[in-house]
Amino acid sequence: MGKVRLQDVASRAGVSMKTVSNVVHDYPHVSEAMRHRVQRAIDELGYRPNVLGRRLATGRTGLLALAFADVSLPYFSELARIVSAAAARRGYRLLLEQTDGTLEGERAVVSSSEAGLVDGVIFQPSVMSSTEIAQHRNDVPLVLLGEGPAPVTVDHVMIDNAAAAAAATTHLLNLGRRRIGFLGHEEQRTSATSKQRLRGYQHALEEAGLTPDLDLLLPSKAVTSADAVVAVSSALDRGLHFDGLVCRDDLAAIGALRALQERGLGVPDDVAVTGWDNISMTSFTHPTLTTIAPDTLSLAETALDLLEERINGHDGMGRHRIVDFTLLARESAPGLPAVLVS
Amino acid sequence: MGKVRLQDVASRAGVSMKTVSNVVHDYPHVSEAMRHRVQRAIDELGYRPNVLGRRLATGRTGLLALAFADVSLPYFSELARIVSAAAARRGYRLLLEQTDGTLEGERAVVSSSEAGLVDGVIFQPSVMSSTEIAQHRNDVPLVLLGEGPAPVTVDHVMIDNAAAAAAATTHLLNLGRRRIGFLGHEEQRTSATSKQRLRGYQHALEEAGLTPDLDLLLPSKAVTSADAVVAVSSALDRGLHFDGLVCRDDLAAIGALRALQERGLGVPDDVAVTGWDNISMTSFTHPTLTTIAPDTLSLAETALDLLEERINGHDGMGRHRIVDFTLLARESAPGLPAVLVS
DNA sequence: CTTCCATATTACAGCGCTGTAAATTCACAA
């Protein structure tokens, strides 16, 4: 068992393979009698179509890949869930591919050294430059996610990072904070993501007539809560004073919460904090976390729309789509009702 | 481009397809000169082998599936990362499959309606009964994870849940707690996982000469922090008193932390709390969370060992393997040093 | 300068399936 082939069913039912294939695919021009006869043979034999054979014949696997640095990061795993569900609604299954945020891993994704497995790829690069992405020969349809500067030839979906960072910063300003820090950008080789967020942060400060203070930039060794704890703790140790903190992402914010509480600083009373991503944990931290919530559902659907068009042969220039985000005001920086910015 | 086939390379290099194939696979009996010549043709044409063709010919895809309820649950996403890395070391790639914890989704996994895509499946069932799993025709090698009662015919890897629950409970008893609750088992249709954990909890209480109090069992609607918050809050509302809480998993524990803090109860002073799974967030909660840490690395390796044997044709009875766990004492229930229990 | 053997290379079939085009069947009208 497990070795039943189309031909076996065909023999059993006394028909041709193609007729069986037609029944399997609900091809309309099959008589009822025939359909029943074949279906019975299928059931009796426990036949299961082999995707590989089908793929080889049709050129499609019904598989998409979603590639990013690390599934165990909540933003990615929650995104994966949403994309996976959306893909399933369109009849695709999702293969998750991790790059570990390394150049090597990302190169493997775009060069797709093993072709033919997936019909398309949704890829959130961490370190690869846009020019390098563009250079790679692109056998398989590709849509980029995230803030990296996408090459003009490739489709791309993102939120307006600078605007969102500005919204978070402005939110803190509206709470009366004046010494607002930025936490969690990479120490060296600042990523495009962090750069855009820093830009929005700086812009909002300047809009408010404040001069950004370089001391208030707290880089973090890696994008983890642990490194954020270290960054904030050492800043406090060296006597830095701040009353607001715009964090690069929720993990950094959670690290910040922890570090502040260890020093006995109250959030939001002493320091108001904002996160970024709206990972589910942000509703359960103490205090709950004010955060930038990208419209991930729309992100997923948009990316899949673009990808499906590519799969179906669309061959134009890269399209660039911006999806919405929301600033969710919660305990760590309360005050304004949720603000929708496009 | 993207349409380079083995035959194209063969023509270009002026050799047979098989020779190209041999070069691609580092088959030993190929002369250096030939290897170079073919390799140049490969490079010039940008040839990428097509996995599907290969699979059809060899019967292997190099893909494994990891199936569980929901990637966005931290335990699963962190497990996925570990299994994925371990699989990569063995030359496999990992396909993540979500069942949403529904019977329907789980049936789809075991009946593998589309055969041939993956070489094997690692599956953590949530609701499917062992008999039903056993009944399903099993074309593809399968290894079960987790606490469900595994059918004797199928390989299975787990930790000793009752022992771990007893360890957590005993840890609280050693801290002098006497009114210890259990939080987070399913309200109806208690899962096998919860049952075993409840059993260990009860056993530890009885060992200590205490009579389990049914009021101290706080079921939760679903396995989420949100529902845990509700469960704990309403227990406190109805005046329930407890000084220790063994939680079914870390998410429940995080919800408990939140609910207790909202009521102004101190952790661990008023209530000591233990979690389960050691998700990374438990190091950053306030207070940090004492938790049961399954040896997931060993879990992953063991599961892959068993699976590879099956893939390579092993056909005996189901093997059952127990992997270690550790009780990590942190702030929410401090005291004893880490205790290793097998 | 043969002969022989080990090593390098090739021809060919077939993995399981589907698209195309051709063949068959059927219902109904002439």
Place this chain on the structure above:
DNA sequence: TTGTGAATTTACAGCGCTGTAATATGGAAG
């Protein structure tokens, strides 16, 4: 009864690759 077109069903080739078995090559031995 026969013709006609529409509705079903079938034959066949081929998707890209690899295993097997057969063939070619080249150097050492005779």
